[in-house]
Amino acid sequence: MEPFKNLINAGTVAHAGQHLQRAWTGFDRPRFEALANQGLDALELKARMLQLANAMRATLPDDFNSACTVLEASLAPALPLDAPGEPVGLSNAQMSTGLAGWVIWSMGEFVARHGQHDVPRALTCLHALTQRSTAEFAIRPFIQQQPDAVWPVLARWANDPSAHVRRLVSEGSRPRLPWGLRLQALVADPTPALPLLRALQDDPSSYVRRSVANHLNDIAKDHPGLVAGWVRDHLIETTPERRALLRHASRSLIKQGHAPTLAAWGLASGLQGRVGLSLSATSASVGESLGLSVTLQSTSHQPQPLEIDYAVHHVRANGGTSPKVFKGWKLTLAAGETRTLDKRHSLKPVTTRTLYPGLHRMELRVNGVALAEAAFDLSR
Template sequence: MEPFKNLINTGTVQRAGQHLQRVWPAFDRQGFELRAASGLDALEFKARAMQLADALESALPADFADAASVLEASLAPPIPLDARGEPAGLSDAQGEQGLSGWVVWSMGDYVARRGMDDVPRALRCLHALTQRFSAEFAIRPFIQRAPDAVLATLAQWVEDPSVHVRRLVSEGSRPRLPWGLRLQALVADPTPTLPLLRALQDDPSAYVRRSVANHLNDIAKDHPELVAGWVREHLRAAGPARTALLRHASRSLIKRGHAPTLSAWGLGQGLLGRVSLSLSATRAAVGDEIALSVSLASSSAQPQDLLVDYVVHHVRANGSTSPKVFKGWKLTLGAREQRALSKRHSLRPVTTRVLYPGKHRIELQVNGQTRAHADFDLVN
C-alpha cells in the first residue's frame, strides 16, 4: 500500500510550478521547485505540505492580493460531484487545466500565513481554493483572529451555490476539527456557529449534512445538554435526512449513555426485565476474539425500544483501565419477549489502541444503563 505521505511528491511540486508559471510568467519556477522538493522523500506528510507552502511564500508576489490572484488563476475547475452528491475526482483533461487536490492544502496554508492583514481578500481566495480541495484548515486561523468578520462571511456562504463552500461553513468552524487548529473560543462557547448549523442541517447535499452532524458531535463533547436539546427540538417534524443527521450528531452521547439524549430518541426508559451477559472464554490471547452472548427477557406488557451497547474496560500500561464503548444492537423487544443476541469482539491490536495483558471487564449497557458485566483475562 502506497504511504499516505506520497500524496505530496515531486510530481506534485512540478505540476504546481508548471501551472503557477503558466499564469504568471515571472514566477521563479526553478527556485520554487528546488526549494519545495529538497529532501522531500525524507519528510512525513504534513511536513511536505508545509515545505511546499514555504516555497510558495518565497516565490509568489510580495503583495498578497497579487499573490492570491496568481493562486486563483492556477486552479483547475471545481471538483465535480458524483451521482450521490459526493466529491468525485477530476478527469485527466480537467486536471491538466490547473491545480487541485492535496497541493491546495499548501496553498491554503500560504493564504493563512500571508493574508491576515487583508481578511476579505483572503476569504475570497479560500472560497476558490475550497472548491478544489478543502480550506477547512486554512480558514481556522482567520476565525481565531477575526471571528466577527469571518462569521459574517460564513453566514452569507450558507446560501452559496457551491456545495464545497457550504460544507466549508460547517467544517471550517468545527471547534475540534481533527488535524486542525482547535478553536478554543468556540469550544468554550459554540453559540456563534449555531445559526450556521441551523441553516445547513437541511442542506440538499449529504456531504454538507454530514459535516453539520460532525460539528454537532464536536459540540457534544463539551456541551452535551446543548446538543441533547438541539436533537429534541429539531427531531420534531424531521424528515429522514434530518433524522439521520441528528442520529449521527448524537452518536457520542448515545454511546456514553447520556440520559437526556437517549430520552430525546425515546430510549430514556430503562429495560423492564432481566439481562444476562456471558463470554465464550474467561481467558483470551491478544489477536484472538471473544464471543458475547446476551439474553434479554421482558417483564413488560408493552414493546420496549432498546439500544444495547457494550463497554470494554481496557487495561492500560500503568495497570489502570480505560473504557471504550462499542456498538451493539438497536431493537424493539416485544411484550414478555425473550431474545438472545450474540457478537464477536476482536482482540487484535489496532493503530489507535495498544492491548495490554490483565483482567478486562465487559459491561452491557441497555438504554445507557449498565445491566450486566463479565470479566476475562487477556494474555500475550
C-alpha cells in the first residue's frame, strides 16, 4: 500500500503552484515550489503538509484577507456527493481547473496559523476549503482559542446546503479526533456540541450521520453515561437510519460491556446456556491468521439477542499485556438452539499496533460478559 505521505509530492507542489499563480498573477511560483520541495522526500506526512503551509506563508499576500481570496480563487469545484451522501473524487478535467484533495490540508493549516485575528474571514475560507477535502483539523484551533466566535457559526452551518460543511460541524468539533488537536475543554464537558449533534443525527447524508456517530463514540470515552442516556432517549420511535447511527455510536460501550448501553439495546441479560471457544492452532506467526470456532447452546425457552465480541490480550514491549476488542457476531439465538460460529483473526501487522511474540490470551465476550477463553503462542 502506498504510504499516505507520498500523496504530498513534487507533483502536488507543482499543481498547487500552477493554480495559486492562476489565482494571483503576482504569486512567486518558483520560490513557492523551491521552498515546498526542499527535502520533501525525506519528510513524513505531517511535516510535508507543514512545509507546504510555510511555503504559502512566504509567497501569498501578507494581508490575511487577500491571501484567503487567493486560496479561494485557486480551488477546484466542490467535491460532489453520490446518492447515499458519500464524497466522490473529481475527474481529471475538474482537477485541472483548480485545487482539491491533500493540498487542502496545507491550505487549512495556513488559515489556522494566521487567521486567529480575523475569525469570520478565516471561517469563510474554511467553509470553501472543506468542500474540496476537509477542514476538520484546521477549525480546531479556532474552537479551542475562540469558542464564543465559532459556536454560533457552527450552529448556522448545521443547516448549510453542503453536506461537506454540515459534516465539518460534527467532525471538526469531535473531542478526540484522530490526528487532530485534542479539544480538552470538550473532553471535560461536551455540552456545547450536543445541540449540533442533535440537529445533525437525522441528516439526509450518511457522510454526516457517520461523523455524528463517531463524535458520540468519542464522548463515550469520557462520559459513558451521557451517551448511554442519549442512545436510550433517541431510540424511541426512531428511523432505521438513526438506529444505525446510534448503534455505531454505541460500539465502544458495547465492547466494554457497559451495562446501561447494553440495556438500551436489549442486551442486558447474560447468555442462558453454554458457550465454548476453540482456536485452529495453539501457535502462529506474525503475518498469519488464526481460526476461531464458537459454540453456543441455549437453555432458554425464549429467543436471546446476543452481541458476541472477542478480546485479544496482546503482549506489549515491556512483557505485560493489553486487551484489544474485535467485533464478532450479532445474532438472535433461538430457544434451545445450538449454533457454531467461525471466523479468521488476522495477525498481520498494522500501523496502529505492533505485534510482539509471546503467549496471547483470547477472551470471548457475550453481551459484555467474558464467558470463555483460549490462548495461542505468537512468534515472529
